[in-house]
Amino acid sequence: MAEKDVTEKILMSYADVFADCINTLVYVGERQLDPDDTQPAPTESFYKAGKVHNQFCDVSRYLTKEGTIALQYIIENETELEERQILRKISYQGGSYRQQMESGVPVYGVIAIVIDWTGKTSRIPQSLHELLLRNGVPPEKLKEIDDSRLAVYHMNNLPLEIRSRFTSDMGFVADYLNEGNFERRKGQDIVHMEALCDMMEAITGDTAFTEQANKLLEKKKGKKIMMCEYISQLEVRGEAKLTSLLERLYDLGRGEDVELAVRDWDARARLYRELSIPDHRCE
Structure with missing residues (x-):
């Protein structure tokens, strides 16, 4: 599993592959993210729980406009989805926002998605509210709690309509996982x-x-x-x-x-x- 995790990061670390994943999955195939407008973002952030701890996401890139950061994208690769996956997403976004508090630069948004490689269906909570309900928080109290949703894309179960949007090498991976061959991309x-x-x-x-x-x-x-x-x-x-x-x-x-x-x-x-x-x- 560790080797697989590392190789996923290597392929996605290329700007064209990273941007292709975001365009295909987040922007429904629209080429909104130009790889030439991105640059690597830190994958390490810090939080305090008694003492200072660090946490790492898998791959992250900034969208920059005229030298200024406009957005940060985070892709988390998972080989085992956890019930509290939504908290992991919130922690990565929170780590970035926490670092922005004292940065002095314009504040930018953080978009985070999860790519699942397990090949299994999952019934993990898809939002913070859903997780809280499972853990006994009264439904009537949810309106007082900000919600956050989890975007999970299962690579072993991607419909052809979605896979056909890939234009980078990631398309080979997606097709093989779902069809067992590369025939559709021979050219x-x-x-x-x-x-x-x-x-x-x-x-x-x-x-x-x-x-x-x-x-x-x-x-x-x-x-x-x-x-x-x-x-x-x-x-x-x-x-x-x-x-x-x-x-x-x-x-x-x-x-x-x-x-x-x-x-x-x-x-x-x-x-x-x-x-x-x-x-x-x-x-």
């Missing part, structure tokens, strides 16, 4: 090859993504790489692995499993693991 250039493939390996556990990326990077030597070229190399490797699997099953006299391996994608993945053949899922 798209890969901008951050190493970061993308590191992320794919962390998500799937399949080393094929980084192995083939390194070979392609060496071959292209700084030239642009289109997804169709990458798919071709993965397919060659995938065919070799499938052939190896079928040969092993035939040798073991497991004819029924041979048919399963050919017809059932999930069964094939299970058989790869059972027979210690690396699971390659980009056929």
